[in-house]
Amino acid sequence: MHLSVAAHLSDMWGDAVHPCAAHSRFLRLLEVRMNVGVRIARQGVEQATLRRLFIAAVALIAMADGSVHAADRPVPPKSPTCTANWWQGWYLGINGAAAGYTAYRTDQDAQLIPGSAATYTQKQSGIFGGGGQLGYNWTTCHGLLGIEVDGDDGSIVASTGVLPNSPLSNASITSRLNALVTARVRAGIVGDNTWLMYATGGVASVHTLTTHLNLASEQFTFSDWRWGWTAGVGAELRISDNISLRSEMLYVGIADRTYTFVSPALGTGNFAHSDSIWLARVGINVKLGFDPAIPTY
Numbered sequence: 001m002h003l004s005v006a007a008h009l010s011d012m013w014g015d016a017v018h019p020c021a022a023h024s025r026f027l028r029l030l031e032v033r034m035n036v037g038v039r040i041a042r043q044g045v046e047q048a049t050l051r052r053l054f055i056a057a058v059a060l061i062a063m064a065d066g067s068v069h070a071a072d073r074p075v076p077p078k079s080p081t082c083t084a085n086w087w088q089g090w091y092l093g094i095n096g097a098a099a100g101y102t103a104y105r106t107d108q109d110a111q112l113i114p115g116s117a118a119t120y121t122q123k124q125s126g127i128f129g130g131g132g133q134l135g136y137n138w139t140t141c142h143g144l145l146g147i148e149v150d151g152d153d154g155s156i157v158a159s160t161g162v163l164p165n166s167p168l169s170n171a172s173i174t175s176r177l178n179a180l181v182t183a184r185v186r187a188g189i190v191g192d193n194t195w196l197m198y199a200t201g202g203v204a205s206v207h208t209l210t211t212h213l214n215l216a217s218e219q220f221t222f223s224d225w226r227w228g229w230t231a232g233v234g235a236e237l238r239i240s241d242n243i244s245l246r247s248e249m250l251y252v253g254i255a256d257r258t259y260t261f262v263s264p265a266l267g268t269g270n271f272a273h274s275d276s277i278w279l280a281r282v283g284i285n286v287k288l289g290f291d292p293a294i295p296t297y
Helices: 003-014 020-074
Strands: 089-107 118-139 143-161 172-191 195-213 217-237 243-254 257-263 267-287
Touching: 089 143, 089 172, 089 195, 089 243, 118 172, 118 267, 143 195, 172 217, 172 243, 172 267, 195 243, 195 267, 217 257, 217 267
Parallel strands: none
Antiparallel strands: 089 118, 089 267, 118 143, 143 172, 172 195, 195 217, 217 243, 243 267, 257 267
């Protein structure tokens, strides 16, 4: 049996071999084939590793490219922070006022000086008085629109002696500013929820009392409310969670009016009145709750 295997192997390899030699050659052949298989396997592993590395490199390049494009894209702007929210809503306050008062009084029928129709200009300035205000504000992120009603009570008196050096006449005119009411709109800008600057305008009503003493020492007094207009500027400063300080300057123009009277001694007379006021006020406002600001897009 062993001889026939050896002979078979001899036929395979071309010369006769001993059975042990044939066994040894068989093992070497087996070893060679196993080495070849190992090399093939190693090559497969190396190829698989190379494929994985290639895929990973491609993925990294794609991620880097995406990051570059993302960096190139503009960043959407942040929504603006509304700075006017604090000023939105109702408020109530008090104020003190100083005024420069000008009164024009025209004697159309020479009741004060015989044969002389004349216009007398009276000016007086000083502390007027005080009052209060009530208003409401609508706000956008940096703007304000509001309405306000206010009133002040006080007194400024301007008196004119028509013939101050004459012993024969004490004719005079005395004009008094007693009260003022306005209804206005306000429009302004807001900064950092801390300050407000505005322009304002609207209608006004003024109460005056004027006394005329004529040549016959007859006294005629006219007291009434007259309509007019007002415009000005102002500013406010927030000092706490619900309190602000304010100041404003207003000009008030009052419509002219002519008053007719009958003097027993001098007959019918007519006086034309025209008034104007510069009003400076300082005050304090208290917020009455908070409303959301009007959004802007």
